[in-house]
Amino acid sequence: xxxxxxxxxxxxxxxxxxxxxxxxxxxxxxxxxxxxxxxxxxxxxxxxxxxxxxxxxxxxxxxxxxxxxxxxxxxxxxxxxxxxxxxxxxxxxxxxxxxxxxxxxxxxxxxxxxxxxxxxxxxxxxxxxxxxxxxxxxxxxxxxxxxxxxxxxxxxxxxxxxxxxxxxxxxxxxxxxxxxxxxxxxxxxxxxxxxxxxxxxxxxxxxxxxxxxxxxxxxxxxxxxxxxxxxxxxxxxxxxxxxxxxxxxxxxxxxxxxxxxxxxxxxxxxxxxxxxxxxxxxxxxxxxxxxxxxxxxxxxxxxxxxxxxxxxxxxxxxxxxxxxxxxxxxxxxxxxxxxxxxxxxxxxxxxxxxxxxxxxxxxxxxxxxxxxxxxxxxxxxxxxxxxxxxxxxxxxxxxxxxxxxxxxxxxxxxxxxxxxxxxxxxxxxxxxxxxxxxxxxxxxxxxxxxxxxxxxxxxxxxxxxxxxxxxxxxxxxxxxxxxxxxxxxxxxxxxxxxxxxxxxxxxxxxxxxxxxxxxxxxxxxxxxxxxxxxxxxxxxxxxxxxxxxxxxxxxxxxxxxxxxxxxxxxxxxxxxxxxxxxxxxxxxxxxxxxxxxxxxxxxxx
Amino acid sequence: xxxxxxxxxxxxxxxxxxxxxxxxxxxxxxxxxxxxxxxxxxxxxxxxxxxxxxxxxxxxxxxxxxxxxxxxxxxxxxxxxxxxxxxxxxxxxxxxxxxxxxxxxxxxxxxxxxxxxxxxxxxxxxxxxxxxxxxxxxxxxxxxxxxxxxxxxxxxxxxxxxxxxxxxxxxxxxxxxxxxxxxxxxxxxxxxxxxxxxxxxxxxxxxxxxxxxxxxxxxxxxxxxxxxxxxxxxxxxxxxxxxxxxxxxxxxxxxxxxxxxxxxxxx
Numbered sequence: 001x002x003x004x005x006x007x008x009x010x011x012x013x014x015x016x017x018x019x020x021x022x023x024x025x026x027x028x029x030x031x032x033x034x035x036x037x038x039x040x041x042x043x044x045x046x047x048x049x050x051x052x053x054x055x056x057x058x059x060x061x062x063x064x065x066x067x068x069x070x071x072x073x074x075x076x077x078x079x080x081x082x083x084x085x086x087x088x089x090x091x092x093x094x095x096x097x098x099x100x101x102x103x104x105x106x107x108x109x110x111x112x113x114x115x116x117x118x119x120x121x122x123x124x125x126x127x128x129x130x131x132x133x134x135x136x137x138x139x140x141x142x143x144x145x146x147x148x149x150x151x152x153x154x155x156x157x158x159x160x161x162x163x164x165x166x167x168x169x170x171x172x173x174x175x176x177x178x179x180x181x182x183x184x185x186x187x188x189x190x191x192x193x194x195x196x197x198x199x200x201x202x203x204x205x206x207x208x209x210x211x212x213x214x215x216x217x218x219x220x221x222x223x224x225x226x227x228x229x230x231x232x233x234x235x236x237x238x239x240x241x242x243x244x245x246x247x248x249x250x251x252x253x254x255x256x257x258x259x260x261x262x263x264x265x266x267x268x269x270x271x272x273x274x275x276x277x278x279x280x281x282x283x284x285x286x287x288x289x290x291x292x293x294x295x296x297x298x299x300x301x302x303x304x305x306x307x308x309x310x311x312x313x314x315x316x317x318x319x320x321x322x323x324x325x326x327x328x329x330x331x332x333x334x335x336x337x338x339x340x341x342x343x344x345x346x347x348x349x350x351x352x353x354x355x356x357x358x359x360x361x362x363x364x365x366x367x368x369x370x371x372x373x374x375x376x377x378x379x380x381x382x383x384x385x386x387x388x389x390x391x392x393x394x395x396x397x398x399x400x401x402x403x404x405x406x407x408x409x410x411x412x413x414x415x416x417x418x419x420x421x422x423x424x425x426x427x428x429x430x431x432x433x434x435x436x437x438x439x440x441x442x443x444x445x446x447x448x449x450x451x452x453x454x455x456x457x458x459x460x461x462x463x464x465x466x467x468x469x470x471x472x473x474x475x476x477x478x479x480x481x482x483x484x485x486x487x488x489x490x491x492x493x494x495x496x497x498x499x500x501x502x503x504x505x506x507x508x509x510x511x512x513x514x515x516x517x518x519x520x521x522x523x524x525x526x527x528x529x530x531x532x533x534x535x536x537x538x539x540x541x542x543x544x545x546x547x548x549x550x551x552x553x554x555x556x557x558x559x560x561x562x563x564x565x566x567x568x569x570x571x572x573x574x575x576x577x578x579x580x581x582x583x584x585x586x587x588x589x590x591x592x593x594x595x596x597x598x599x600x601x602x603x604x605x
Numbered sequence: 606x607x608x609x610x611x612x613x614x615x616x617x618x619x620x621x622x623x624x625x626x627x628x629x630x631x632x633x634x635x636x637x638x639x640x641x642x643x644x645x646x647x648x649x650x651x652x653x654x655x656x657x658x659x660x661x662x663x664x665x666x667x668x669x670x671x672x673x674x675x676x677x678x679x680x681x682x683x684x685x686x687x688x689x690x691x692x693x694x695x696x697x698x699x700x701x702x703x704x705x706x707x708x709x710x711x712x713x714x715x716x717x718x719x720x721x722x723x724x725x726x727x728x729x730x731x732x733x734x735x736x737x738x739x740x741x742x743x744x745x746x747x748x749x750x751x752x753x754x755x756x757x758x759x760x761x762x763x764x765x766x767x768x769x770x771x772x773x774x775x776x777x778x779x780x781x782x783x784x785x786x787x788x789x790x791x792x793x794x795x796x797x798x799x800x801x802x803x804x805x806x807x808x809x810x811x812x813x814x815x816x817x818x819x820x821x822x823x824x825x826x827x828x829x830x831x832x833x834x835x836x837x838x839x840x841x842x843x844x845x846x847x848x849x850x851x852x853x854x855x856x857x858x859x860x861x862x863x864x865x866x867x868x869x870x871x872x
Contacts, residue, residue, distance in 0.1 A: 053830055077832060085830040091775050092823035096767055097615050101739040104842030106831040111838045121842065137617060139774045153831065372785045394791075402789030409779070410786040412811035422808065426791030459815065473790065 004031045006161055006192055007052050012061035014047055021047040023215035024061065029194060031160070034187045036203040036223070037196045039212030040237035040492045041464040045196045048212065049163050052194060054079045066160065081110060084154035085163040088490075089170060090146035091138075099141075099149050100125070100134040106157040117156075124156040125149075128182050142358050144175025151182055161192040169198060169490050172358055172518040173557045180205070198492050200227075200241045204262060211236065224261040237494035242560045242584075249588040255595065263564065270573045273595060315384075316345035317481050317512035318369055318400070323378035325364055337361040338536045339368070341378075346529075348480065351503065351513040353523035353544075355555050356533035362485075362516045363405075365533070369483045369514060370402040382481060398427055401479035405486045407470035408463065416442075416461075416469055417454040423477040434476075441476035442469070444505075446498055464495050471502075481512040488519065500526060524548060524559040524582040532556075544582050561587040614773065616734040622664035623735045626852050627744035628845055633859050634732040640866055641725040646713075648869045650720060656862040657724050657731070666734050674730030675723050682719045689714040733770075740843065742767035747845055760835065772820065776813070783812045 007029040014022040021044045029035055029052075039045040050056045051063060054070035063070060065079045084106070087093055096102050100121050107117045125131045128148040138146050147167050154162060164183070168176040176199070184205065187193050195202065203209045209226040211219035213236050219226050227233065227244050234240075240248065243263040250257050260266045325339040339361045346352050354362050367373045368380050371387040380387045383399040401423075404410060413419035420438045429437065439449040445468040447453070458469050471487070484503075488496045503526055507513055517523055523530050523544060530547040532540040532555045539554040540547045548558050565581050568574040574594050581587040622630075637656065644650050661671060675682075689711055696710035736744070746763040753759050787808045788794070794805055 050826075055826055055829060077834065080830060080832050085827075087823060087827055087830075089823055092820050093827040094771065095764075095824070095828065096737070096739040096742075097771050098737050098739060101737065101842060105833070108840050108842055109832040109834065111840050114840060114842060114844050117840065117842045135617070137615065157831065367785060370785075370789050372788060397789070397791045400789075402786065404782060404786035404789070407786065409816055410783055410790075410808075410812055411815075412808045422792075423790040426793070477790065 005029065006031050006066055007194075008062075008064045009048075009051065009058075010062045012051060012058040012063055014051065014056055014059050016047075020215050022051070022058070025051075025215070025217055027210065027217060027220070029161075029192065031192055032190050033208060034183075034193045034206045035195065035208045035210060036206035037194065037210045037212060038198075038200070038203055038238055040494055042462050043212040043236075044215040045212045046165055047215075049085070049165050049194060049196050052161070053083050053085045053163055055085075081157070082159055083161040083163060084157050084159035085165065086147070086150050086154050086167050088166045090143060090150050093150045093153065094138045094146070097137050097139070098134075099130065099136050099138055102138060102149060103153045103156050106153055110157060120156045120158065121152075124152040127155055127186070128152045142175060143171045144178040147171060147175065147179055148182060151179075151186075155186075159191070161194065162186065164193065164195045164197075166196055166198060168202075173520070174357060200239050200493070203227075204241050211238070224259065228259055237492060239493040239497075243564070245584055246561075246564065246588060246591075249584065250591060253588065253592050255592070263567075267567060267571050267573070270568065270591065270595075271571050274573055315348075317348050317383055318514065319345040319379075319381040320365075320368070321379045321381070323368060323375045323380055325361075325368060325373065325376050337364050339364045339375075339533075340536045342533075342536075342538060343378075344531060344538075344541065346481075346512050346514060348512050349507060349510045350528040351507050351515055351526050352529045352531060353527035354514060354516045354531050354533065355518075355520065355523055357556050360533040361536040362533055364536075366402065366483045366485045366514070366516055369481075370400055371396055372402070397479075398477075399479055400481040400483065401474045401477050403471060403474050403482065403484040403487050405489060406467075407474070407487070408466035409470075410473070411458040411466060411470055414457060415455050416458050419458050419469060420473045420476050423473055427477060437476040437478065438472075441472035444475055445469075445472045445502065447472065464491065467491065467495065468498075480510070481514075482506065483514045483516075485516045486518065487515070488517070488522065518556075520548070520555060520557045520559045521561070521583075523555075524561065525584075530555070545579060548582055549580060559583065565590065614733070614770075615737050616666050616670055618665045618735075620663060620665040620735065621851075621855075622660060622731070624851055625735075625855055626845060626847050627736050627740040628747050629847065629852050629856060630732055630736055631741070631744045631748055633855070634728055636863070637728045637859070638725050640863065641721045641728070643866065643870060644717065644721040644724075645870075646717070649866055650717060652862060652865050652869060653721065653724050656859070657727050659858070660731055661727065664731055664735050666731065670734060671727055671730060674734075675726050678722075678726065682722060686715040686719045689718060738767040738770040741770075743841060743843065743845055760839075768824070775820065776817065779816050780809075780813055783809060783816075 005028045007027070009025055009027045012022055012025045013020070023044075025044075025048060027048075037045045037048060047056060051058060052065055054065070054076035057063075057071050057076075066082045068075050068078045070076045070079045094102050095105050103121045103124055104117050107120050112120065121134075122131070125134055128151050130145065130148050130152060133141065133145065133149075138149055141149065151162075151167070168179045171179065180202065183193060183195065195206065197203065203226075204223050206223055209219070209221065209223045210217055211226060211233070218236070219229065219232070227240055230240060230244070230248055239245070243260065243266045247257045247260055247266055257266070258269060260269060320342050323339060323342045327338065337359045342361075342365065344352070354365060356362050364373070368375055368387070369382070371380070371382065371393065374380075374388045382396050385392045385396045385399070387396065411419055413422060417438055420441055421434045424434045424437045438454070442449040442453075447465065447468050458466060461469065467490075474482070488499055491499060500522065503513060503515065507526075515522070515526065527544055529542065530540070530544050531538060532547060534554065540550065547553065547555060548562055559582050561584050562580055562582050565574055565587055568591070569576045569580070574580075574590055581590045637653075641653055644653050690707060691705060691711065693711035693714050694706070694708055696708040696713070698706055698708055699712060700707045732741070742763040745766065746760055749757070749759045749763075784794070792805065792808050794809070
C-alpha cells in the first residue's frame with residue numbers, strides 16, 4: 001500500500017503570464033505520506049499545491065493524481081472528488097452562515113444523498129473537535145476554529161488526499177496548535193497530507209520535506225536530512241527548527257554537537273555530555289551571572305510603579321491612565337473587545353510587547369493609542385496630547401503612527417511613490433521633502449528607491465513587497481511613536497527576520513514602540529516590557545523576565561527558549577535558575593556555561 | 606467613525622418562526638409586503654401592525670435588532686412625512702400659522718405612509734433575521750424553480766444571494782480596518798465639498814474594491830476545490846419539508862390577517 005503513488009508529477013511547468021511559477025517540477029507522493037512543502041514567498045509552492053488539485057493545469061509536463069490526468073475532459077472534477085484542499089484565509093472558504101451547512105457544501109456538490117450528508121457532517125466536525133459549534137455562525141468563531149471548520153468541510157467530501165496551503169499563517173499560537181493537532185490526528189488515520197507551511201517546526205512532524213526555490217524542487221528528503229543543510233536552508237530564506245538553531249549555536253561555540261533529529265535528541269546528547277564528565281562541585285550563581293549579562297546586553301530598564309524608566313528624567317511618550325473602553329452596541333460581532341482599567345506609560349527608545357489571546361483587547365489598545373477610538377473613561381495621552389482633544393488631532397497624527405494588521409490591504413495609489421507619499425503629504429510636507437522621505441523609507445524596508453520602481457503600481461508587487469511598501473508608507477511619516485498590530489502575520493522567515501531588525505533599528509533611533517504580537521519569541525527577543533491582557537484586563541506587566549519567568553505565566557504561551565531551558569533544567573543539565581534564559585542567545589550562553597564548567601575535554605576549569 | 610451594518614444578518618435563536626419551512630416564510634413575507642401597499646386607514650394599519658407584531662414576538666428577535674432594519678431609511682421616512690404633512694392641502698385645516706397649514710389628510714398621509722413602509726421593512730427584516738442565508742437560498746431556489754424552464758439562472762442567483770449575505774460582516778470589518786489605517790496616515794474623510802469628498806474617498810474605496818476582488822478570487826478557488834459546478838446533480842443537506850404541525854398554524858394565522866384586510870378594504 002505504501003508504495004502506491006497517488007500523485008505523480010513529471011517535469012511540470014507553469015507560468016502566470018510571463019512569470020514562471022513552476023520551472024520543471026518532478027515529484028511523487030505515495031498513499032498515506034505526510035509531506036511538508038517549504039519555500040520562501042514566490043518559490044512556487046502554492047502553485048505546486050494547486051497543480052495537485054487541478055486548480056491550475058501544467059503548461060507542459062505531465063500530472064497524474066490518483067491515476068487521473070486533470071487535463072482531460074472532466075478530469076479536474078474527478079481529481080477534486082478525491083483530493084480536498086484547505087486555503088490560507090479561513091473567511092474566504094465559508095460559503096454560508098452556519099457551520100454545519102458550510103461543511104455540507106462539498107458533499108452537496110458531490111450529489112451525496114441527504115441522510116448521508118448529515119452523517120458526514122457529523123463525522124467531519126467530530127474529527128476536528130467542532131461538534132459543539134455546529135449551529136454557530138462562522139463569523140463568530142476564532143481564526144483557529146474557522147480553519148478547523150474549513151478542514152471539516154474538506155473531510156466531509158471523503159478525500160484520500162488533503163492539501164493544506166499555509167492553513168495556520170493567519171492564526172495565533174493557539175490556533176496554530178489546534179491546526180497542528182488536527183493534522184497529526186488525520187495523518188494518524190492514514191489520509192495523505194501535503195502541507196505548505198512557513199513554520200519550520202511544522203515540517204519536523206512530516207515524513208518528508210520538499211523544499212522549493214524559483215519554481216523547482218531543490219531538496220526532497222526526511223526532515224532531519226533536509227535540515228542538515230543549514231547553509232542552503234538559510235540561503236533560500238528559510239530558517240531552522242528551534243532545537244537545530246540551538247544545536248548550531250552550540251557548534252559555533254566549539255561544541256561537537258552531532259546531528260539530532262528532534263529536541264529530545266539534543267537533550268539526551270547534552271545529558272550524556274554532563275554525565276560523561278566528572279562534574280566538580282560548582283557554584284550555580286556564577287552561571288546566572290553569565291546568563292543575565294548576555295540576556296540584556298545594555299543597561300537593563302527598570303520598572304518603577306509600573307512605569308518603565310530607561311533614563312531618569314525622560315518624559316513618557318504614550319500614557320494610558322486607568323483607561324476603560326466599552327462598546328455601546330453589545331452583541332455586535334464587529335465590536336472591538338472591551339478594555340478595563342488599563343494603565344501604562346511608554347518611554348522613548350523602548351519596545352513594549354502586548355500579548356494575549358484573540359479578543360483579549362490588544363487591538364482596542366492599539367486603536368486607542370492612535371486616537372482611532374477614544375476611551376469611555378480614563379485618559380490616553382500621546383506626547384502630552386489628550387486623544388479626546390479633537391483640535392490637536394493633526395498635531396497628534398504627527399506623533400503617532402499605526403501599522404495595521406496586514407498593512408498591504410491599505411494600498412490604493414497608482415504608483416508606489418504616490419502611496420508612500422500619502423502620509424507625508426497629509427502632514428503637509430513640502431514636495432522635495434516628501435521625495436526624500438519616500439526614498440529613505442523604502443530603503444529602510446529593504447526596497448529599491450529608483451525611479452523605475454517608484455513608478456510601478458503597488459498592486460503589481462509580490463505579497464512580501466506589498467507588505468514592505470505599506471510599512472514604508474507609515475515610516476515615511478517619521479512619527480516618534482509607532483503602534484504595530486501583528487506586523488509579522490503572513491510573512492515568510494526572511495520577512496520576519498527583516499521586520500525584527502527594522503524594529504530594533506527604530507528602537508535604537510529612539511522611537512517608542514508598541515508591538516502587538518502572537519509570538520512569545522518576538523516578545524522575549526525584542527521587548528523591554530511585556531504586557532499580557534486577558535478579557536480586557538492586564539494580567540501581567542513587567543520585563544520579559546518577570547512576565548515569562550513567573551511560576552505560572554499569564555501569557556498565551558512561553559518562548560521556545562524558556563520551554564527548552566525548563567526541560568534542560570528538569571534533566572539536570574541546567575541549574576534550576578531563578579532567572580532562566582528567555583532567548584536563543586541566552587539559552588546557548590547558559591548551556592555553554594553549564595558545560596564550560598566541566599569543559600569539552602572533561603577537564604574542570 | 607466605524608461603519609455599523611446590521612441589515613440582512615441572521616439572528617441565531619430557536620423560535621417557532623426560526624423553525625418554519627423557509628419556503629412558507631418567503632412566500633408569506635412577499636405576500637405581507639405586498640399587502641402593506643393596501644393599508645389605507647387606521648383599521649387596516651392596525652391589522653398589518655398586529656400581524657407583524659405577533660410574528661415579531663414569536664420570533665424572539667430583540668426589538669433593537671428589528672428597529673435596526675428601519676434605521677438606514679429613517680431619514681428618508683422622516684423627510685417624506687414632513688413633505689406629506691405640509692404639502693397635502695386637502696381635508697380639514699388642523700393648524701394654520703402664516704403660510705403654513707396642516708390638514709387632516711396631510712397628517713393621515715404622514716403617519717400612514719411612514720408606518721406602512723416601516724412595517725414592510727420589518728416584515729422583510731424578520732425573514733432575514735430568522736432564516737439562515739442557506740435556508741433562504743434553498744427556499745428561493747425551490748419557489749422560483751419553475752422559472753428555470755424559461756432560462757432563468759435561479760440556482761446561481763440563489764447562491765449569489767447567499768454568499769453576498771455571508772460576506773456582509775467580513776467586508777464591514779475590512780472597511781473599518783482600512784478606515785482606521787488611512788485615518789492614522791492622516792486621511793481626512795470629512796472633506797469639504799463634493800469633489801474634495803470624492804477625492805478623500807479614493808484611499809478608502811480602492812482598497813475595499815481590491816479586497817472584494819481578492820475575496821472573490823479566493824472564494825472562487827475554494828468553491829472550485831469543493832467541486833461546485835452549478836445546479837445539476839446537487840443534493841441538499843437540509844431537505845425542505847412542509848410539516849403541518851409546525852407550519853400550518855402560521856399559514857392559518859396569515860390567512861386570517863389577509864381575510865381581515867380584504868374585509869376591511871371591502872367595507
